[in-house]
Amino acid sequence: MQLHRINIFVAMGAGVLAFGWSSFLELDNALIFSGLITFSVCGVYNAHRIYKCERKLSQPEMNDWYAKNKARVKSVFFISFMLLLVCLRMLNLTFSQYIFLGIGALLSTWYVVPIFSFRLREISLLKAPLVALVWTGILVVFPQLKSMHFTLDFLAYALAFFCYFLALTIPFDVRDLSLDETTQDTIPMVLGVGKSRWLAVLLLIVSILIIAKFNQNSWLMFLLIPSYVITSVFIFATKEDRKDVFYAGLDATMVLVGIAFCLVS
Numbered sequence: 001m002q003l004h005r006i007n008i009f010v011a012m013g014a015g016v017l018a019f020g021w022s023s024f025l026e027l028d029n030a031l032i033f034s035g036l037i038t039f040s041v042c043g044v045y046n047a048h049r050i051y052k053c054e055r056k057l058s059q060p061e062m063n064d065w066y067a068k069n070k071a072r073v074k075s076v077f078f079i080s081f082m083l084l085l086v087c088l089r090m091l092n093l094t095f096s097q098y099i100f101l102g103i104g105a106l107l108s109t110w111y112v113v114p115i116f117s118f119r120l121r122e123i124s125l126l127k128a129p130l131v132a133l134v135w136t137g138i139l140v141v142f143p144q145l146k147s148m149h150f151t152l153d154f155l156a157y158a159l160a161f162f163c164y165f166l167a168l169t170i171p172f173d174v175r176d177l178s179l180d181e182t183t184q185d186t187i188p189m190v191l192g193v194g195k196s197r198w199l200a201v202l203l204l205i206v207s208i209l210i211i212a213k214f215n216q217n218s219w220l221m222f223l224l225i226p227s228y229v230i231t232s233v234f235i236f237a238t239k240e241d242r243k244d245v246f247y248a249g250l251d252a253t254m255v256l257v258g259i260a261f262c263l264v265s
Helices: 008-024 030-054 060-090 095-112 127-146 152-178 187-191 193-214 218-236 244-252 254-263
Strands: none
Touching (some): 008 254, 030 127, 095 127, 152 187, 187 193, 218 254
């Protein structure tokens, strides 16, 4: 079975990044939080796959693959959801954290499933920023809600991560050019593929500069810069006809960022 098509790599990347970030913040239960993020991402992304492929909204090749593997995809979704509940049970979350998770779940659902007769991804130029906002909110802001300790440094890191996630999201808009409606403007539709790639790399540069400004640990920069360079290589290599495994590799670069934060924690 092709692991990248059941969203193992994006879930792994998110989980390692969540563990590294929460360890960097010296938060309790970093491993359980990492599990929560891993199973949440795996569950949400496979739920999206099930919804889109059942309605033939994905690429024909993906629809055909899903038709042959739907039982496995649904099993992965179910297992991820159950393990997500286990992690939630083990974490002593505050009311505000539950509300925050609920908002994230709503936005993630509305992104793909029409509510009030439209999907959030159909709003012009909102598709990529919305994904980056949800990722930043759940991975970066959510674990800090328990202490409500939002310093200037923390907000700067949140902005840096938003730029980072937005940079990662733009290549996926390039991939979806043939699927997105022509009336639904995305960044590659407006700027073109070449300029969109440069914008994504510029966002990575802004992200690393913000971290450099507020970070006091030189080892973090030493570890982060190579991971950002590797991500930039993937971005520059982005084309509309790239295979799914290429985009799985792009998702997996989050592991490098997570390891960098983990090693300096």
